[in-house]
Amino acid sequence: MCQALERTLNIYLSAIPGAEDFMLISDLVEEANLPYGQEYISLLARQGKIDAHKEGRVWFTSKEAVERYMRQGE
16 A cells, blocks of 8 residues: 555656656666766665655656765766
8 A cells, every 4th residue: 555655646746846856766867967877866865864755666866966965966
C-alpha cells in the first residue's frame, strides 16, 4: 500500500508546474553532459544523496538534482 501511495504522489508531484523534470537515469546519462555514469548516479539515488524516486525497478532523477550534488562538493 505504501508503494502505491508513493507512486501516486510522485505522479502528482511531477505534474506540478515548475517541478523538476524527472527522467530515467539511463536517458539522463545519454542526454545530459554529466561527468558520472549510470551506475554511479543510480548509487547516489539508492543512497538518498540526490533527489530521485523509483517506479517499479527503475530509478528516475533530474539533471538539476545531479548538478546540486556536484555543487555540494560530493
